[in-house]
Amino acid sequence: MKKVLIISTSLRNNSNSEILAKSFFDGAKENNDVELISLKNKTINFCKGCLACGKLHKCVIKDDSNEIVEKMANADVIVWATPVYYYSMSGLMKTMIDRANPLYSMDYKFREVYLLATATEDESYTPEGTIKGVQCWIDCFDNVEFKKTLFVGGVTDPSDILNNPKLKEAYEMGLKV
Numbered sequence: 001m002k003k004v005l006i007i008s009t010s011l012r013n014n015s016n017s018e019i020l021a022k023s024f025f026d027g028a029k030e031n032n033d034v035e036l037i038s039l040k041n042k043t044i045n046f047c048k049g050c051l052a053c054g055k056l057h058k059c060v061i062k063d064d065s066n067e068i069v070e071k072m073a074n075a076d077v078i079v080w081a082t083p084v085y086y087y088s089m090s091g092l093m094k095t096m097i098d099r100a101n102p103l104y105s106m107d108y109k110f111r112e113v114y115l116l117a118t119a120t121e122d123e124s125y126t127p128e129g130t131i132k133g134v135q136c137w138i139d140c141f142d143n144v145e146f147k148k149t150l151f152v153g154g155v156t157d158p159s160d161i162l163n164n165p166k167l168k169e170a171y172e173m174g175l176k177v
């Protein structure tokens with residue numbers, strides 16, 4: 001049994017990427033200890049770049065990110081769910097990644113990362129920038145593997161993803177986590 005943390009980073013109600021994340025959650029919860037956190041109602045301020053986290057092993061800004069960083073450190077698997085914004089990850093996801101800088105000097109446990117992404121366009125290049133951003137983040141950590149990406153293009157409005165066959169793929173990906 002793995003400890004799996006899914007972080008959903010769209011601010012929309014009925015978000016396509018969050019619906020994708022819920023399918024992954026449903027598969028993963030069959031055999032694992034899984035938590036899905038939405039950043040929608042959290043306060044996650046920008047990193048100020050003070051680098052105090054290198055010495056303190058936590059962030060000096062008091063908001064909801066500290067609890068999430070603790071959960072990231074203690075998970076075996078981290079799953080990011082994001083809309084593609086200008087060929088990259090959502091601003092909220094990037095802000096959370098920056099605020100997770102304390103992980104760098106912590107005894108983090110996570111070893112595997114998954115990416116779930118949605119977008120309007122459905123071209124092979126559409127998710128490339130998002131994938132690259134996640135890969136570059138992972139490359140900063142020892143012993144962490146980028147396991148898989150599930151990209152769903154062709155979805156624009158909230159809930160467009162409902163009935164999309166890729167939801168089953170997300171479930172199966174979760175089942176095999």
Ligand SMILES: Cc1cc2nc3c(=O)[nH]c(=O)nc-3n(C[C@H](O)[C@H](O)[C@H](O)COP(=O)(O)O)c2cc1C
Pocket residue numbers: 010011012014015016017018082083084085086087088118119120121122126155156157158159
């Ligand atoms: C600010 C912004 C930027 C976007 N940039 C892109 C883009 O670069 N490529 C694309 O195909 N879709 C883009 N979209 C569309 C979203 O990726 C699409 O609606 C997605 O399904 C939203 O996922 P969500 O419902 O989880 O928020 C953008 C939407 C917004 C609001």
